[in-house]
Amino acid sequence: MRLTATSPAGQHRAMRVFISVDMEGISGVTRWADVSASGQDYQRARSWLTADVNAAVQGARRAGATEFVVEENHGVEMLCNVVLDEIDPEVDVVRGLPRGGATTLAGLDGSFDAMFLVGHHAAAGDYPGICAHTISYGEYRVVRCNDRPISEGEIFATIAAALDVPTALITGDDVACARLARFVPGIETACVKRALSHTAGVIIPPARARRAIADAADIAMRRVRAGGFALPVFEPPYAFEIELRKPLGDDARRAFDERFPELTVTGDRTVSWCDDDMHLCYRRAAITSYIATQPDAVRRY
Numbered sequence: 001m002r003l004t005a006t007s008p009a010g011q012h013r014a015m016r017v018f019i020s021v022d023m024e025g026i027s028g029v030t031r032w033a034d035v036s037a038s039g040q041d042y043q044r045a046r047s048w049l050t051a052d053v054n055a056a057v058q059g060a061r062r063a064g065a066t067e068f069v070v071e072e073n074h075g076v077e078m079l080c081n082v083v084l085d086e087i088d089p090e091v092d093v094v095r096g097l098p099r100g101g102a103t104t105l106a107g108l109d110g111s112f113d114a115m116f117l118v119g120h121h122a123a124a125g126d127y128p129g130i131c132a133h134t135i136s137y138g139e140y141r142v143v144r145c146n147d148r149p150i151s152e153g154e155i156f157a158t159i160a161a162a163l164d165v166p167t168a169l170i171t172g173d174d175v176a177c178a179r180l181a182r183f184v185p186g187i188e189t190a191c192v193k194r195a196l197s198h199t200a201g202v203i204i205p206p207a208r209a210r211r212a213i214a215d216a217a218d219i220a221m222r223r224v225r226a227g228g229f230a231l232p233v234f235e236p237p238y239a240f241e242i243e244l245r246k247p248l249g250d251d252a253r254r255a256f257d258e259r260f261p262e263l264t265v266t267g268d269r270t271v272s273w274c275d276d277d278m279h280l281c282y283r284r285a286a287i288t289s290y291i292a293t294q295p296d297a298v299r300r301y
């Protein structure tokens with residue numbers, strides 16, 4: 001355990017929290033239009049998102065956390081959804097694209113004491129699950145790793161674990177929270193809505209949800225300080241298979257074969273690969289939809 005709140009000399013040292021924030025699991029968000037730039041409540045949802053992050057920061061700060069990096073993970077508007085005028089002024093925010101070889105988690109390294117997943121969502125194939133998907137809304141029917149569907153949160157927790165950073169908190173709907181709780185036993189959860197389908201749920205109004213998020217973040221960081229979080233055990237190699245919704249066209253097949261041979265087309269709508277590096281696997285999972293749909297535009301990942 002690296003973390004001590006006070007050094008032997010009595011000097012307080014920084015206690016750092018990395019927050020990955022997505023939008024589909026934010027309190028109040030219910031339907032695809034809420035997380036799309038043209039939706040009636042999209043601008044409002046950006047404020048809800050920012051307030052959920054602030055709640056997590058405030059709760060963690062009560063437990064002694066001192067430094068926060070917030071990394072945006074919602075793919076709309078080039079991953080710029082936090083309202084900078086409303087975010088806690090003491091955090092750093094990673095936003096925009098590209099991020100130098102990282103699709104997301106560009107700001108995560110081994111210096112953090114914990115990772116929080118705020119506003120994360122259920123996986124493609126989960127039902128119910130508000131706005132459930134894995135990486136691509138429209139293109140992926142399911143993303144499997146080692147023969148089972150995997151969520152973005154599970155991928156992120158694995159990447160963090162490889163850096164010795166425990167995933168201490170997830171906020172989102174009941175399906176997303178339950179999935180992560182199976183993957184990261186003992187993780188603190190702030191369930192801000194109960195899914196009834198992909199686009200309906202029982203919603204806790206954001207003001208009340210924020211209290212639950214702050215309380216869960218407080219407990220999470222107290223447990224981190226006490227060494228209370230084990231890393232999830234998910235050993236490589238990681239065999240990924242993406243099942244696309246539509247069959248691959250000839251141009252896409254040619255692009256995979258000639259320019260991305262590390263990604264193997266294994267069926268009329270399946271692409272597979274295997275690697276020990278989960279972060280690299282995430283980047284490949286992200287680029288696959290672009291190769292499938294815009295093969296001539298994709299250069300590298």
Ligand SMILES: [Zn+2]
Pocket residue numbers: 022023024073074075
């Ligand atoms: Zn998102």
